[in-house]
Structures are given as structure tokens and as C-alpha cells.
Amino acid sequence: DTEVTQTPKHLVMGMTNKKSLKCEQHMGHRAMYWYKQKAKKPPELMFVYSYEKLSINESVPSRFSPECPNSSLLNLHLHALQPEDSALYLCASSQEPGSNTGELFFGEGSRLTVL
């Protein structure tokens, strides 16, 4: 199984809503990532989890709250978002965090629209 599965594929929410994005992988990868991608732009790193612990937070606003319940799951909790937060949110995983292999395996993304 070489897939990273993200749900939901599409999400529309108001600025006062609370919602969550979910990501799952069963490749035994110990590093998981959240990226944000605006249209026609490169993915921008938000968070990195290594061995289920948050290792990198790229100064992301607190209205985005990541969670890694176990080695296969990664969540992104959303609260009080702004319209400019509308984007494609990509989850990715990779093998051992310190490994030289380096390639990321991406999910299909969750397209978020904030009204």
C-alpha cells in the first residue's frame, strides 16, 4: 500500500466553524507533513511531525492546529479561519525523518473554501 489518503476532498466552511482535515498512511512512514498550496503556486510547508511529535511549525497561525494521534494518522483542526485560508491542503509522508531517501508521498489534497 503506497497511498496517502486525505478526507474530505472538498470542504466549505464559514469563518466561525470548526472542522478537521484527516490524513492516513499505512506505509510505516514516521514523518508526516502538512502543506498549503494556493492556485498555481508551490506547496508551502506548515507542519512536520517526526515520530508522532511536532518537529517543525513554520509560524502557522494558531487557527490551524495539527494533531498526530498515532504513526498512521495526521489531523489538521481548523477554527475561525479567514477567506484567505482557502487553498488546497496537502498531506505527505516520508520514511525515517532523518533518512537520506527524502522523497515525499502526497495525498490528493483537501480543497478548502472559507466563506
Next chain:
Amino acid sequence: AQSVAQPEDQVNVAEGNPLTVKCTYSVSGNPYLFWYVQYPNRGLQFLLKYITGDNLVKGSYGFEAEFNKSQTSFHLKKPSALVSDSALYFCAVRDMTGGYQKVTFGTGTKLQVIP
């Protein structure tokens, strides 16, 4: 900090012709370089990587890339383009921040293969 640059926003090539998508890098130490492809409304897919060794790297879907240390380049190539190769291509570099892997992407190049 490690970075990559993609000088072309868009590359147009006729079907059956060879294609080149350019990438230059700026790194301290040994470069770990990657190419990813993104089809519309999809996640990114890994194509190939350069870690060490042979300067010509072969990857998925008939793509290859040539690592050139003197020119600090890592151009993506394919001998004969297909219409289905039309997509957004990202060059990327791996960085280690505090012992944890971080991947930074170039700005992307849209490849249009014309039938």
C-alpha cells in the same frame, strides 16, 4: 538556506519532441534534489531524485534529469513528449532543519504539450 529556482513559468513543446524543464539550485554542502509532477486538482507525485552518484538520473514515466555541479543545475528531460505529460512540474531541495527533513519547492513550471 537551500533553494531551487525554476526560471520558466511555462514551457510549450510539440508532441513527440524532446522536452526540458529547467531548475537551478543553491545549496551548502551536498545537494539532495527532486522533481515532482502535479496534475490538475491532484496531489504531487514523485518523479526522481539525485542524492549522489551518476549525474544522469532516471525516473518515472520516461523522465530523466541531469545533475550538473559546475552549472548548479538539475534539468528535467524527456526524449519524446506526450500530451499526457502536460502538468505542473516542481523542482525541490531537501534541507535538514534541526535534524529534521524539510523539502522546499521551486515556483513550478507548467508544461504544455501540443498535439
